[in-house]
Amino acid sequence: MTSPIGGVSLPSFPTVGGIDGIGAMAGVADVAGSSAAAPVGSASDNGFAATLAGAVDQLQGLQSTSDGLATAAATGDLKDVHDYMIAAQEASLSTEMVVTLKNKAVEAFTEIMRMPI
Template sequence: MTFPISGIPGIGASSGIGGMAGIAPTPAVADAVNGDAFSSVLASSFDQLQATQAKTDGLAAKAATGELKDVHDYMIARNESSLAVEMVVGIKNKAVEAFNEIMRMPV
């Protein structure tokens, strides 16, 4: 004998993607529904990396010409840039690893 399980009140198709009525989904959730989550995360990571490196390059040029007042700003930007590169390389490595694992699966 089976007993049907009713749905949780307040959560349903009318609630939207966010899970609660009246709350708009975040861009990441909306992209996940559209199937573009990974590509949008990857593209935004590259954009952030490029912006961080441009900021670091600008501060490095100011430091070389003597226009930079606080060297701390350059050092912070340099460390942010380094961490961003490590993050993007880590994402790339995991994506390649996942692709290789999928290719090894028997069909």
């Protein structure tokens, strides 16, 4: 079954507080298959679990950056509100992506368990 919707390319977000944006997450590449895709050897060398753990670690970093900027905004120490808005949106999108991947993995596992032997 093919989808009538074309590939979605991920934008490159700027670095906020030393944490790269979604576009730089390990294992996340352009669906259309651009040259920015991760090399094939890197995924097989580290394994899926290591790639997933790295993505979750980066998600945690994005969320802590967003929390730090929110605290700075609440105390009045934040000089540019755009930094906080970008970090909050990056953390939100990353969280949504990780939750979606988790739901798809659980759905795939459930479907495998339903297969007759």
